[in-house]
Amino acid sequence: MMPKAVEAGARLQVSHRDSFLILAPHCDDETIGTGFLISEAVRCGCRFRVAVVTNGDAYVYAAGTRYKRLRLPPEKHIEFAYLRQKESLAALQQLKCSREDVVFLGYPDRGLMAMWREAWEPDHLYRSPFTRADHSPYHNSYTSRAPYCGRSVVDDIQKLIVSLKPSYLVVPHPRDAHGDHVATFCFAIYAWQELRRQGYRHEMKILAYLVHRGTWPYPRGLHPGRTLAPPLSFYRLNENWLSLYPQNNAITAKYRALQQYKSQMSLQSRFLLSFVRKNELFCLYTPQRISGLVGPEHKSILIGGNTADWSEKQALSFPEPVKDTITRNVEQGADVRTISVHADMGYIYLQLETNGRIAGDFVFTIQLVSCSKPRRSLQLRFIVPDKVYMKSGHLWYATKEIVFKVRGKYLEMAVPRRHLAGAGCVFIYAETGRGRLMVDRTAWYVLFLPSSAGDSTVPVYATAHRKEIPEVATVFCRAFLPEIRRVLDGREPSLPMLTSLFEFLYTAEPGALLVAKADGQVIGYIYAPASLRHLWKTAFLRGYILRWVGYWLIGRYRFSFHALRTILMDKLYFVHHALKDDIEIDQRILSLGVLPERRGQGVAQELVRHALERFRTLGAEQVRLEVRPDNKPALHLYRKAGFTVKKVIGDTRGEWLVMVKNLRHEGD
Known part of the structure; x- marks a missing residue:
């Protein structure tokens, strides 16, 4: 055919x-x-x-x-x-x-790709290993003594x-x-x-x-x-x-x-x-053009979220040839099947779909080149599952600026546009390998993007990595510091205790923890589990509750018995309401926090939207949350998202409003 x-x-x-x-x-x-x-x-x-x-x-x-x-001397290659x-x-x-x-430009054979990717300017010339020349040695070249650079x-x-x-x-x-x-x-x-x-x-x-x-x-x-x-x-x-x-x-x-x-x-x-x-x-x-992806109506992509999110956001998708070599037939997890590209004012989003599940020792190298003055080239190396390196000169160094996630057959990432000077035209290329074995190379794609200076303050949203849990605990601490101090009788919160809590939440349901990041730092999070029962089951069967009590007894968490009693009583009230409640909804938004200096910028709204989209993907019909009546910003946010108050419950510190959102027959 x-x-x-x-x-x-x-x-x-x-x-x-x-x-x-x-x-x-x-x-x-x-x-x-x-x-x-x-x-x-x-x-x-x-x-x-x-x-x-x-x-x-x-x-x-x-x-x-x-x-x-x-083996020939340089003059024989020239001859x-x-x-x-x-x-x-x-x-x-x-x-x-x-x-x-007919004209002959006189550039080095088998050296053009090195000049395109590395040796671009006249102060960084490519030297041919065959002619030993870094300028054209041919008398009839279109430009006499043309320097070997891109x-x-x-x-x-x-x-x-x-x-x-x-x-x-x-x-x-x-x-x-x-x-x-x-x-x-x-x-x-x-x-x-x-x-x-x-x-x-x-x-x-x-x-x-x-x-x-x-x-x-x-x-x-x-x-x-x-x-x-x-x-x-x-x-x-x-x-x-x-x-x-x-x-x-x-x-x-x-x-x-x-x-x-x-x-x-x-x-x-x-x-x-x-x-x-x-x-x-x-x-x-x-060349393809990405348009209509900026403005107040723009909805962000969730890195590591639902793959259908990319098509719904009108991301450009480029199919690649598959199974066309013996190596790609064997290493199907490194055989790129499709590249999808999306962009907003702050980031370029890339999704690589492979022909098989991505294994833990695969290496993906991505290069982006801007058509701008000066030309910018960004080379990234992703080592599955969670390491990313950026190339500077001849060296690779670890970076936290690139958000990426590997899930099944998909590698997704968000690349800050400021590294490409906000260029409106970008070349994108990917290659894959296993160890030193090259498996696949994609075409170089030429894309027109919305003009942008590369706004680094625009957040990117992703499912959390385990290594980001300490940052999530820090956001929780800063977002709820006054309330935490009241519970702990005025003492400062213990970051190890909060980190241990979020370790438990992540272990119980990793996909439920979503984060917002800017400049490589977590600025907000939401924890929205699909099963509250599974959460309690994990807490008891894996010994987290006994572990926390043990840590308190040896003084690791540094808070008083009165504070411990308050925390335990509140949790008992929570369990009591869960058992006696007439609103039986297992899907919950349990915690949402944003750094104080990043509030009012739509971060919490996007986190809630991504959590609700995840619930829809999982087939949930309703979502429940609890919020304090005096938390006016949160109440406004949840009402705007479609939640309504169903009842009032309480604990040792006051009332909670139980809010519910119906997801049936609804689309955002």
Whole structure:
């Protein structure tokens, strides 16, 4: 079964009004991927230019075959590169392309991805291990002595775009298996987007061609009567593929052109001739835009919450090829199936869905690159289950700024936008592995985001990690300090005691503890268990009550017998009302707290909303809570959320209002 566009016969039509800028990573890709397009452009009298980004000087086996040595000095690699240039010119001559329409940029073979990801500025150059050069050593490079850095590649591509003003920019496919091809795609899109940001208004369409992807094209060898179709693993990606069917003599011309690559044909003739088919394939590529995710009506995503939350918030989802290598068939927990992206004023939210359950020793690396001035690049490494590192220079260091959660087949995270200078255009990429074994690499996705300076005060909401429990206890202490002091006869609360309490609550039902975080710190929490009975069962059967009494007896909690009596009596009243109560609701909001300085900013409202959404997902019909009558802000919050007062109960310190919300036949 073919993708819809190919199956329906969607064709690329070339007319004399079209113009093309074709970017080829190596000397042969221009013929392999776009030979028919060049022939049609010549036939129709189109303006076009072929730009070969590298000279293929790092193809060790081909160079070794020619010079009868596997290890070659730098000058031999350079000599081999000039040979490959001559082969490209001879091949393009077979396609009727003139020498004036071809330029060689002269950048390092097998070094483009390193320049894209790391060596960006002229003060941090990439040095080729083959030519030992950090500037182009070729006399015919488009820019003489071009420095080996990403900025220089972008500048060259921008000059070509501005001078030619093409209607089509033809680039390698972002899912090509060769790093130089993917990097060429990234450089081209970056150059185009930067020009647009600077006021360049000429419109272009992006055509992407595929060369390297596993055993594709299948079958290998010369099959001029067959139709070229995308790889089988691409069929679920919903890409818009176009076929270019040339004149009959163009097939013969492409075959003769490929024969000119003598240094390549001796090693991989079956692969090269696989592209002599009835057609060439091009994917019509369009960067995606995230919009409508800011403003007062915006509802945040809960990291580690319900996966349906992402589709409800209109997050963009990008399917990835699965099970297309032996490694990905074995390590399915690291085989990325879908990437979903969402954004607000403060964060970029990412969700990676894998083809199997994520195991405890998988490593996920995420890179985000901003199309801004200055360019920002953020590399993150997630070590399952709860470690995250950020790269600075050549070093990785632990960070608390990134909120992430692993749950089953999903890895979810929130990345502060201030690290990307609030850029409106961002490149996103992910790779996975197990130990030192690389398992999967996604495409580089180009996304337009709502403009933002990266507001670090905007909270992000997530299910809690166990390691965040001390911070939750601190928030509880600060949020309820006056009341805690009254219970403890004026003494300061014991943080170990509160931490132990929240350890118990988390152990009883981990998913019930939700937190709000800003600047890497917990600023609010809510504990909303789905089963109060299970909570009491855990307290008795796991010995928490005896443990707390024991700690009090040895003086660890440092409060008086009177305070202990008050706490125990209040809990007995609570149990009494629970047993005698005519409102039998097991789902409760037991505790909600926000730091005093963060109140009035909607944090508690969002925490309550996420707790209620969780209850709906679990199939609850009603939710109950208790609140003091004099707690006016909390009463206003709960009434706004749809809770109503059902009855009044009491304990040693006064009255509680029992409030209930009906979730049946209701949607927020």
